[in-house]
Amino acid sequence: MKLGRTERFLVERSKIKPIVAALIDPEDFTVTEAAATSSEAEKCGVSVVLVGGSTISDQHKLDLIVRAVKASVSCPVILFPGNVTGISHHADAILFSSLLNSTNPYFIIGAQALGAMEVRRSKLESIPMGYLVFGDSSATSFIGQTRSFPRSKPSLAVIYAMAAQYLGMRTLYLEGGSGTSDPVPPEVISQVRAYYEGVLIVGGGITDGKTAARAARAGANILVVGNLLQTKGFQSSLRQIVSGSGRSA
Numbered sequence: 001m002k003l004g005r006t007e008r009f010l011v012e013r014s015k016i017k018p019i020v021a022a023l024i025d026p027e028d029f030t031v032t033e034a035a036a037t038s039s040e041a042e043k044c045g046v047s048v049v050l051v052g053g054s055t056i057s058d059q060h061k062l063d064l065i066v067r068a069v070k071a072s073v074s075c076p077v078i079l080f081p082g083n084v085t086g087i088s089h090h091a092d093a094i095l096f097s098s099l100l101n102s103t104n105p106y107f108i109i110g111a112q113a114l115g116a117m118e119v120r121r122s123k124l125e126s127i128p129m130g131y132l133v134f135g136d137s138s139a140t141s142f143i144g145q146t147r148s149f150p151r152s153k154p155s156l157a158v159i160y161a162m163a164a165q166y167l168g169m170r171t172l173y174l175e176g177g178s179g180t181s182d183p184v185p186p187e188v189i190s191q192v193r194a195y196y197e198g199v200l201i202v203g204g205g206i207t208d209g210k211t212a213a214r215a216a217r218a219g220a221n222i223l224v225v226g227n228l229l230q231t232k233g234f235q236s237s238l239r240q241i242v243s244g245s246g247r248s249a
Contacts, residue, residue, distance in 0.1 A: 097130070172199070
């Protein structure tokens with residue numbers, strides 16, 4: 001499967017330097033708030049807006065939010081679904097992901113099979129992605145029923161990353177978990193980067209420039225910022241994160 005327009009944008013932009021993505025969870029924002037927050041985030045330098053979450057149940061609201069965000073930004077808007085309810089044909093693309101360290105086959109291939117025909121009907125650009133969740137205290141780990149990686153054993157994350165690559169997943173997401181204060185360790189990122197050749201996304205606990213700089217230096221191509229966007233005056237911290245993400249050398 002050839003790279004679509006949005007995926008090419010991610011690959012080409014992140015080759016120049018690591019970029020930052022703003023994550024909008026429809027469960028946490030009104031339609032108006034989502035549009036305004038996305039616009040402010042783009043002004044701060046983010047290169048893409050992700051829309052999704054682990055507990056989305058209202059697809060009508062998802063559609064409204066995706067449309068509002070699309071109207072408020074010029075950058076790509078990409079779906080980041082946690083289940084089949086996370087599909088909207090108004091987006092530019094979808095991260096078609098498999099939660100590789102889930103203990104429930106539903107999140108590895110079941111939900112993907114159920115949602116595949118809707119993705120095709122929606123004519124969404126599909127970006128194949130492996131998804132690895134660290135820690136066991138986030139909504140993502142709870143809903144996705146994951147078996148967490150020991151942070152002292154980066155080699156375990158590496159072999160999953162290699163499996164994702166050999167399965168044709170051109171993008172890999174290392175997730176610390178929504179709202180976590182314990183981001184993915186830089187040593188895990190760097191060891192995965194040494195073996196995985198695709199676009200490497202890192203999210204969870206990235207709330208300041210120093211954390212962003214460490215993840216970028218370790219090899220992340222895209223840094224995802226989510227919970228920070230719900231705080232008043234997030235713009236200052238987000239600008240620091242965007243600045244920190246460029247310190248990859």
